[in-house]
Amino acid sequence: MVMPSSIPTCYHVFQPPTLNIATKIKNDTIIFRPVKSTLSFSAPKPSPIKHTTTNDLNFEDTTTRLRIKRLVHRITTLSSSNSKPQILQTLEKDPEFQTISDFNHLLMALVIAQEPDICLEIFTKLPSFQLMPDCCTHSIMIRCHCERNDTDEAKREFDAALEKGFQPDAATLTVLINSLCKRGRVNKAREVFEVMTREGYNYKGSVQAQNCLLKGLSYVGKVDEALEMLMGMKGTSLEPDVYSYTAVMDGLCKVGRSDEAMELLHEAVGAGVVPNVVTFNTLFQGYSREGRPMEGFDVLRLMEEHGCVPDCVSYNTLLHGLLKWNEVVAALGVYREMVGLGLEVDVRMMGTLVRRLCKRSWREKGLLEDAGEVFEKMKERGSVVDQGTLKVMVQALCWGKRFDQALANLNEMVRLGYFPEAVTFDKVIQGLCAGGRVDDAVSALVLLHASGGISKRVSYDMVIKELEEEGRLFCASNLFGAALKLGVVPNREPKLNVMKREELQAHLRELGS
Numbered sequence: 455m456v457m458p459s460s461i462p463t464c465y466h467v468f469q470p471p472t473l474n475i476a477t478k479i480k481n482d483t484i485i486f487r488p489v490k491s492t493l494s495f496s497a498p499k500p501s502p503i504k505h506t507t508t509n510d511l512n513f514e515d516t517t518t519r520l521r522i523k524r525l526v527h528r529i530t531t532l533s534s535s536n537s538k539p540q541i542l543q544t545l546e547k548d549p550e551f552q553t554i555s556d557f558n559h560l561l562m563a564l565v566i567a568q569e570p571d572i573c574l575e576i577f578t579k580l581p582s583f584q585l586m587p588d589c590c591t592h593s594i595m596i597r598c599h600c601e602r603n604d605t606d607e608a609k610r611e612f613d614a615a616l617e618k619g620f621q622p623d624a625a626t627l628t629v630l631i632n633s634l635c636k637r638g639r640v641n642k643a644r645e646v647f648e649v650m651t652r653e654g655y656n657y658k659g660s661v662q663a664q665n666c667l668l669k670g671l672s673y674v675g676k677v678d679e680a681l682e683m684l685m686g687m688k689g690t691s692l693e694p695d696v697y698s699y700t701a702v703m704d705g706l707c708k709v710g711r712s713d714e715a716m717e718l719l720h721e722a723v724g725a726g727v728v729p730n731v732v733t734f735n736t737l738f739q740g741y742s743r744e745g746r747p748m749e750g751f752d753v754l755r756l757m758e759e760h761g762c763v764p765d766c767v768s769y770n771t772l773l774h775g776l777l778k779w780n781e782v783v784a785a786l787g788v789y790r791e792m793v794g795l796g797l798e799v800d801v802r803m804m805g806t807l808v809r810r811l812c813k814r815s816w817r818e819k820g821l822l823e824d825a826g827e828v829f830e831k832m833k834e835r836g837s838v839v840d841q842g843t844l845k846v847m848v849q850a851l852c853w854g855k856r857f858d859q860a861l862a863n864l865n866e867m868v869r870l871g872y873f874p875e876a877v878t879f880d881k882v883i884q885g886l887c888a889g890g891r892v893d894d895a896v897s898a899l900v901l902l903h904a905s906g907g908i909s910k911r912v913s914y915d916m917v918i919k920e921l922e923e924e925g926r927l928f929c930a931s932n933l934f935g936a937a938l939k940l941g942v943v944p945n946r947e948p949k950l951n952v953m954k955r956e957e958l959q960a961h962l963r964e965l966g967s
Contacts, residue, residue, distance in 0.1 A: 518559065525563035533569065542575050554585045561594045570601045589620035596626050600633040608633060609642060616649070624650055628663040635670025643670055665697045672705025680705050681718075688725075696722070700733045707740025712749075715740055723760070731757075731765050738768060742775025748784065750775060766797045773803055782810045786824055793831070804832050805843040812850035822854045841872045848874075852881040857889060861898060868905045876907045883913045892920040896933070903940070911937075914944040922948060 532541045551557050557580065564573035577595055580587060587595075592615035599608035608630050615622050627646055634643035647667055650660050664687065671680035680702045687694045699722040706715040715737060719729060734757050741749045750772040757764055769792045776785035785807055792799050811825035829847055832839055844867050851860035860882045867874045879902040886895040895917050902909055914937045921930035930948035937944050 522559055522563050522566070525560060526566050529563055529567040529569060529572075533567065538569075538572055541569070542572055545572075545576065546579065551583070554580075554588050554591060557583070557585060558588075558590045558594060561591065561598070565594060565598050565601060568601075570598045573598045574602075589615060589622060592618075592620055593622040593626040596622060596630055600629050603633070605630075605633050605637055605639060605642070609646075612646065624660055624663065628660075628666065631663050631670075632666040635666050635673065638670070638674050640667070640670045640674055640676065643667055661692050661695065661698070664692055665695070665701055668698055668701040669704075672701055672708070675705075675709060677702070677705040677709055677711070694722075694725075694727070696727050696730055696733060699727060700730075700736060703733065704736040704739075707736050707743065710740075710744055712737060712740030712744055712746070729760060729762060731762055731768060734762060734764070735767050735771060738771040738775065742771065742778060745779055747772065747775030747779050747781055751784075766792075769795075769797055770800055770803065773799070773807075777803060777806050777810060780810065782807075782814050782821075786811065786828075789828065801832060801835070804828055805840055808832070808843050809846045812846045815850050816853055819854060822850055822856075825850060826859075838870065839866075841867065841874075844872065845874065845878050848878050849881060852885045855885065855889070857882060857885050857891065857894070860885070861894065864898065864901060868901060873905060874902075874907065876902065876909055879907065880910050880913045883909065884916055887916040887920050890920070892917060892924065895920070896929075899933075908940050908942060911942055911944055914942060915946045918944055918946045918948060922946075 529541070529545075532544060536544070545551075545560065551560055557576070561573050561576060564570070564576065573595075577587070577591070577598075580591075592611055596608050596611045596615075599605070599611060612622065612627070612630060627650055631643045631646050634640070634646065644667065647660075647663055650663055664683070668680050668683060671677070671683070684694055684698055684702050687698065699718060703715040703718050706712065706718065719733065719737070722729065722733075734753055737753045738750050741747055741753070754764060754768075754772070757768070769788060773785055773788045773792070776782075776788060789799060789804075789807055808825050808829050811821045811828065815822040815825060825847065829839070829843070832843075844863055848860045848863050848867075851857070851863065864874060864879065864882060879898055883895045883898045886892070886898065895913075899909055899913070899917065914933065918930045918933055921927070921933065927948050934944055934946075934948055
């Protein structure tokens with residue numbers, strides 16, 4: 455099987471590119487494995503390393519592949535049972551490594567096994583084996599430094615290769631350009647790119663390199679330069695692809711020029727470029743930043759026209775923008791659509807949606823049902839509901855006179871270890887008293903005390919008043935005394951001296967039971 459000439463596409467939204475050149479070997483095939491990352495365009499793809507000497511590290515050769523595979527397995531085994539110095543000593547003593555090609559195999563295996571520090575140590579010991587690095591060696595070391603996120607050393611290694619007359623392959627330079635751009639060092643990345651565009655140099659893979667440069671320019675805010683470079687690619691051998699357009703669109707959206715990004719999308723479609731879900735996701739993010747989240751629905755329709763299915767990121771980005779700019783009813787519609795499609799909604803956004811619906815329910819009562827629906831969905835998922843959401847939900851239930859649900863949620867807050875504010879309990883207690891449910895109000899008072907809280911005077915007054923009206927003066931007196939003990943002085947003091955003997959005996963029996 456032939457080794458692919460490129461790294462698989464790895465992209466997402468809203469972050470600068472992250473590229474890992476580590477690889478793994480499976481079924482005699484060397485596969486470059488990118489780290490999970492968030493990009494808005496395809497990361498460039500390295501091809502088999504080539505150099506100008508006879509010691510070519512040819513991944514298309516079965517013997518080379520098998521040897522590197524064995525080396526990776528050996529290094530991985532050593533790593534699981536030895537320290538790095540021990541691994542280094544074992545490899546140094548191996549008589550198998552006699553030529554620079556042998557060492558190139560070893561260096562590449564160390565990069566694949568994610569042991570860049572040992573790779574560097576081995577590289578520094580080449581003179582002791584009377585070996586000189588060739589172009590392939592320098593290419594591997596450039597990748598090794600990029601793996602370690604040391605772009606300064608990677609650039610120095612590149613310069614050293616050029617001074618010796620070597621030409622690292624375009625894929626290796628693309629990895630270097632990508633690493634430099636990730637750190638905002640766009641000018642250094644340009645220097646490397648200029649080497650790639652010199653006469654006689656291998657152009658293969660330079661579209662991917664240019665995409666990295668476009669992304670880098672957009673990342674540091676040089677959007678106009680990125681746009682100019684994109685336009686300059688048209689009609690050349692470096693015809694822009696979907697990732698080129700996406701990179702520049704993302705840059706435009708980040709600086710508040712989403713309308714221009716939309717125009718660029720139409721231009722790309724007119725040029726025969728097929729947009730992907732990441733391309734559209736940049737627009738969702740841009741409109742959200744600019745306070746125009748409702749235009750995200752136009753993006754959804756546009757995706758449908760182009761046969762592009764929105765993913766979880768698309769919907770979550772749209773939902774986030776709608777909530778951020780308080781488009782609550784529209785956000786509820788998007789949430790329900792996501793649930794209907796089986797997409798997972800971010801639990802924090804569900805909490806925000808509940809809180810916004812609860813606050814709106816004070817003016818529009820029908821929204822309380824919707825808030826309860828989302829709230830119950832959160833609990834069904836096993837999510838720990840945050841204290842702020844619970845508190846707002848309890849207050850909204852009190853406002854809607856749903857005291858049973860409010861009291862149940864107060865119990866849930868205490869069970870989860872939250873410290874509910876006394877004002878939240880007071881609303882429930884006062885609501886229960888107003889509904890003639892004084893026993894439940896007393897239970898809420900006890901629950902508040904058990905959780906370390908103290909109710910306000912007005913709540914005690916209301917409960918004492920209700921107990922008095924029911925003729926339960928002894929209970930009212932006990933509650934009055936308990937309040938005094940807690941440092942609360944109710945305005946209403948029960949009058950036990952007006953109790954009849956029969957009533958007193960009945961209350962004593964009630965107290966005893």
